[in-house]
Amino acid sequence: MLTILFDGVAYGMILFVLACGLSVTMGLMNFINLAHGAFAMFGGYVTVLAMQRLGLPFLMALPAAFFAAALAGLVLERLVYRPMYAKSHLDQVMFSIGLVFMAIAGADYLMGSSQQFVQLPAWLSGRFDLAGIGVGRYRLFIILLCGALAFAMQWGFTRTRFGSRLRAAVDDARVARGLGIPVNRLFALTFAFGSGLAGLGGALGIELMGLDPTFPLKFMIYFLIVVTVGGTSTISGPFFAAMLLGVADVAGKYLVPQLGAFIIYALMVILLITRPHGLFARGRA
């Protein structure tokens, strides 16, 4: 039973890394970026290419995925995203769906439509028993890495100057701008960072979620659930939402496989109705 919990946590961790960039962009610029998954897919393909063509080891490929996706995020933000901020939500949804379509067809054209794989190094595969719990090495690795990331982000968000500026900008961009905070630059950086994280998540997720051109659409719903349930104004909100989702999904399928995907959706609807502004909302409308 604890093994299930462990698996759920690992799954939730990946979801968190994938989705937290989205939650920040959504909170900061009030921008619904459905194309977030495309960055994750990009990171995944970079990893595959780096490992298969360049022969990089897995651990080297991970930062490559992060930086490639971050760079892509930075460039795209500058070129096409910026004019979008002033538009309506619906326009943003449509625009980013358009990007998703292009990304899917592009990935299909360049990489083919079949599943991609990576070979994990030997020390990451397999599992060992720890006090009766079967612990998958790779899942443990994910938990440690993503846990550290989450911790670092939480610290950066609450304790550093960058973080306090960011929070100020999220709360009220106009006032923040008036106080001399370079909101645009702040946002560009955050966007790039969020995209990079998505890329990293995509790379880490190849083993667990698979990677093919339909990735951005397939998992878009999951990201959105994490973000809406978790709220957009904290790091911890999406984190706990992702954990909850991961554990509920895995445990639900283990205990009542017949209900399968029901649980996750039902949970989402219930949470959203009871806490319409997110799990840990600060009561902001």
Place this chain on the structure above:
Amino acid sequence: MTIRRTVLKGMLGLALAASVSGAALAQDAVKIGLILPMTGPFASTGRQIAAAANLYIQEKGASVAGKKVELIVKDDTGTADVTRRIAQELIVNDKVTAIAGFGLTPLALATAPLATQAKTPMVVMAAATGIITERSPFIVRTSQVVPQIGSPFGTWIAKQGTKRVITIVSDYGPGHDVESSFSEAFKAGGGQVENIRVPLQNPDFSPFLQRVADAKPEALLVFVPSGVGAQFMKQFVERGLDKSGIKLIGTGDLTDDDILNGMGDIALGVVTAQHYSASHDSPENKAFVEGFKKANPGLRPNFMAVGGYDGMHALYEGLKKTKGEGGEALVTAMKGMSWVSPRGPISIDPETRDIIQNVYIRKVERVNGELYNQEFETIPNVKDPTKAKK
């Protein structure tokens, strides 16, 4: 003003294009409509079949019985009502002689009544649920029938002395077919079986695998859509189930030739039953694989491709017999046809219009640095067991 003019011009162009494509309808051409999922989650099925069908035409020439053969490939995105609409358009507008393709069971089922209504032969090149051919007397199948693989495999596994098996199948038509046909045959052979169904859209298998680990069967039979199988195997190995003595077995979908080589060593030793392997040892297959790889660099033909290739063969040979005529005559011509396909000797059952073929038991091995399904036992001339019973 200019905008309006361009809009008008555009509309005019559209109308013109529509009428031209209608006028270009050459009288002495045989048109075959190929409807496949070319985008979406089942795109690889469509790619394989389209590539194989094109290869066939390229090899045998684009004319049959003195008529030009024209292949019209359409994308149905794997959505049933689109498939049906495209089929209808192909029949009504393009006046195709036959429709072919059909990547998934619901797509074929949605189109079946049309084939009957329009008396248009319909060659199913992929969809594998048993009931399909019963839905219209105009359907001929060149792919496989799920119980055709599952049933003899169940018998074979029981014969190896295996007593306890758990099955994990995706919760949709073909999955249920595998589950029931395998379980029935396996139980008849004296085995015990437990069934688990997993949702079709399921990224993480760990909870189900945990159940398997707790139950400790001798073997685990898996059927998931092509492509997802790799993920499944990774998680199987990751949980150490391979070392706990549980043998992983499945239908050939699990070790699909299309992606097998990318799976790596985890796939080694997996035993599956299927009607086609790219490493099938015959001159026909060597030529087929070579031609396919040449036309599609980086792609290895899988069982979908061979279904498309043989479907084209059935149509070509049938059209030769009918001198290019379609309708009932073409279906009659295809009934009972037999030939040596890249997968081995096959024939079309004259009663059920379903395929009769050998089923091979294979094991994944490394050959010349690449992973292949090496066939080591043959169960000859298998008919669809559910229909044979009726």
Place this chain on the structure above:
Amino acid sequence: MSTDSIEARVQRSLYGARRWHPAEIAFWVLALAAFFLLPRQLLILNEIAILGLFALSLDLILGYAGIVSLGHAAFFGFGAYAAGLFAKHASADPVTGLAVGMSAAGLLGLLTSPLILRGSDLTRLMVTLGVALILGELANSLGGITGGADGLQGIMMGPVLGLFEFDIFGKVAYLYSLAVLFVLFVLARRIVGSPFGLSLRAIRDNPLRASASGVPLHWRLVAVYTLAAAYAGAAGALLAQTTQFVSLDVLAFHRSADLMLVLIVGGAGYLYGGLIGAVAFKLLQDVIASFTPQYWMFWIGLFLVLFVLGGRELIHGGIKAVVGRVARLGRRAST
């Protein structure tokens, strides 16, 4: 300015909006003319009519009441299954089936409407999406009733009104769908032009002020949501009847997402947006897909991106220009 004259002015403007613009008449004449002019395209025309009705339904809640939804397919699919099952087990009459599909979906809309009364845009998007996904899972697991992933088989439809048998060319199908679309459109046009419709727009523009001026916020939203659900159910029922088949993807997410795109392309809030969007979207998809069956998604994506980035003004400008031209012609003809 006495209160009297304001009331009179409101009434006048209400009646004014009720009068048919010449461009509107032209639109419906064209839709009917398509039946004779494009006999080869009837099937896709039928699909366009159904998609148009579906988009009209979304326009009612999105364009007029400001409720965003990513799960509108729930009602579409529910209507489709209801009509399909009704045809299979009860009666093959299309019009009764249509009514059954509509009321079933409307009932579902009524039951789920409390879910959309609260929360922000994003919450609504996700809640509606969740409802659609849950229904999709339900339809999949209740295989005994719905046919599961194989789809609902064996629907045989009787002739429309006992007179017109569905044919393989899609003649009856298109006329039937078009007629249903027209009737429901006229009804919707009356509704949005009524005081009820005006109060919806007031809610959309400023819910606080609307409720302050005595508009019963919740009941109005529940009413329009139910109505829109019934419309979506009608579209679903039409699809089930004209294709005589229902598969799981009537409830799929992509159907809701496509619908949103259709409506945004056409423009929300003037009823014709959904119809024009449906025409544009389907034609675009069909034309591009016939050139490149594998990569059409890329071009659709590019179109959407460019559209939002600046193409909208061009296209909507074009539509306005055409409408203006028709209006002038109409006026000249009447004088």
